[in-house]
Amino acid sequence: MIQKGALPTAPGPIGVFDSGYGGLTILRQIRRLMPQYDYLYLGDNARAPYGTRSFDVVYEFTRQAVRFLFGQGCHLVILACNTASAKALRSIQQNDLPELDPQRRVLGVIRPTVEAVGDISKSRHVGVMATPGTIRSTTYELEIAKLHPDIRVTGEACPMWVPLVENDEYDSPGADYFVRERIDNLLRRDPDIDSVILGCTHYPLLMGKIRRYMPQGICIIEQGSYVAESLQDYLTRHGEMARRITCGGSVRFLTTERAETFGQNATTFMGEPLSAERVSLR
Ligand code: DGL
DSSP states (O other), rough: OOOOOOOOSOOOOSSEEEETHHHHHHHHHHHHTTSSSSEEEOOOOGGGGOTTTTHHHHHHHHHHHHHHHHHTSSEEEEOOOHHHHHTTTIIIIIIIIHHOOOTTEESSHHHHHHHHHHHHHSSSEEEEEOOHHHHTTHHHHHHHHHHOOOOOEEEEOOTTTTHHHTTTTSSSHHHHHHHHHHHHHOOOOOOHHHHHEEEEEEEGHHHHHHHHHHTTEEEEEEEEEHHHHHHHHHHHHHHHHTTTTTTSOEEEESSSSOOOHHHHHHHHHTTTOOEEEEOOOO
């Protein structure tokens, strides 16, 4: 349970949370669109992957992270993780925020992606590749059914993809096997799919291999730009929240694992030299 406590009230950075490195793909797009804000990135690398964990565990880990980021001065936290968005977002919004501070906000990555897919698919057959947890939650099916009831959704769990990224094997020849077999399996299950949502923020890091094995003509939907545009729109409509974000153009990286390893990997992902600090969420 998030404890009610004395949270900093002064304006602060936007918090961006993921189980590990995946949220960097979202942060990169958000910063590209809104470089003026300060950002605080938190990767729970010590406990990644989340995608094979139960609802209760993902909820508990995610609210620890949200509580931590609020304690660091964030008024707005983006769950840059589909698994956390699928399993913890609604519970945090409904159960924890009113108790903790009803003025703060936690937003996820699934809704902006679902909004976008309606304009992309022509065949109205869409694939979702994601962690076992996200697929089991059926959140994509439910959300797409609400906005685009004519779309048929086929979900494909890819249990090996996040471990390949977290263990720095995403570029290795061995990764080809796991990428190809999941894509082939998805398209065998529904050959009419014309658009595939990468429903895990880690997956763009496997993009070279995903492109290699995805047949031509199938649109690969990356979430980053949709999440960034949706956030920009949210902040335009909610000036009271925009005023609670500091505008220094900085980004700080926190990890629950070794800071040096995170710094090296994040440098590759972000394309700029950076360092990280190690923190504990418990
Ligand atoms: N990046 C996360 C997501 O978007 C999940 C990774 C994990 O399994 O920890 O689902």
